[in-house]
Amino acid sequence: MAESNSYDEVPYESHPYAQTHPSRLAVVARLFGLDPPPVETARVLELGAAAGGNLVPVAEAFPRARCVGIDLSARQVADGDAFIKQLGLTNVELRHASITDVDDAYGTFDYVICHGVFSWVPTAVRDAILDVCAKRLAPNGVAYVSYNTYPGWHMRGMIRDMMRYHAMRFPDAKTRVGQARALLDFLAQSNRQEGAYSALL
Numbered sequence: 001m002a003e004s005n006s007y008d009e010v011p012y013e014s015h016p017y018a019q020t021h022p023s024r025l026a027v028v029a030r031l032f033g034l035d036p037p038p039v040e041t042a043r044v045l046e047l048g049a050a051a052g053g054n055l056v057p058v059a060e061a062f063p064r065a066r067c068v069g070i071d072l073s074a075r076q077v078a079d080g081d082a083f084i085k086q087l088g089l090t091n092v093e094l095r096h097a098s099i100t101d102v103d104d105a106y107g108t109f110d111y112v113i114c115h116g117v118f119s120w121v122p123t124a125v126r127d128a129i130l131d132v133c134a135k136r137l138a139p140n141g142v143a144y145v146s147y148n149t150y151p152g153w154h155m156r157g158m159i160r161d162m163m164r165y166h167a168m169r170f171p172d173a174k175t176r177v178g179q180a181r182a183l184l185d186f187l188a189q190s191n192r193q194e195g196a197y198s199a200l201l
């Protein structure tokens, strides 16, 4: 049984990301000389799918595709389930599960998507993401895994560290988020110099 995580307390805003869309992945794969599976009938797996904001539009666009999303947060999965029911879609399902639990019973997928997860999870889960890509991908399938890279991400990472340091003394996730945002506002308002740092703030 999957455990719970802090996203149960403070759910993530679940949005679509164009760069992860199977149509886009198929075009990129073709440009690299591969022969990707047709997206209209694709089996798509999303790891860390939150409430399905990225996956549900894929299922809606391709009624003959079969989409499975998994996430560790029961609350986000329940929110996504309600959304799917409301839309009446039958080709997409969200499962409350950990990436580390994806096994042979899941079958294989033409597209595996993992957006906004790799950089935030422990090493064992990172290894599991790559393992799922290696084992669950059908022949000619395409996997997309996003991650934050240095040096470009350092500026954001530095601000994240400041927010976490300030917020760590507060007990619950909601207060920590509020306090982190308050620090960000304070930094943005205090910094009057022009430049990349103030623009980012």
Ligand SMILES: C[S@@+](CC[C@H](N)C(=O)[O-])C[C@H]1O[C@@H](n2cnc3c(N)ncnc32)[C@H](O)[C@@H]1O
Binding pocket: 005, 007, 012, 013, 014, 015, 047, 048, 049, 050, 070, 071, 072, 073, 076, 097, 098, 099, 100, 114, 115, 116, 117, 120, 121, 125
């Ligand atoms: C930063 S959010 C990104 C959500 C979404 N993919 C996006 O890009 O908007 C990270 C997500 O990964 C999920 N997650 C973290 N560890 C996980 C695990 N071991 N198994 C499944 N989901 C996990 C969290 O519950 C959360 O929904």
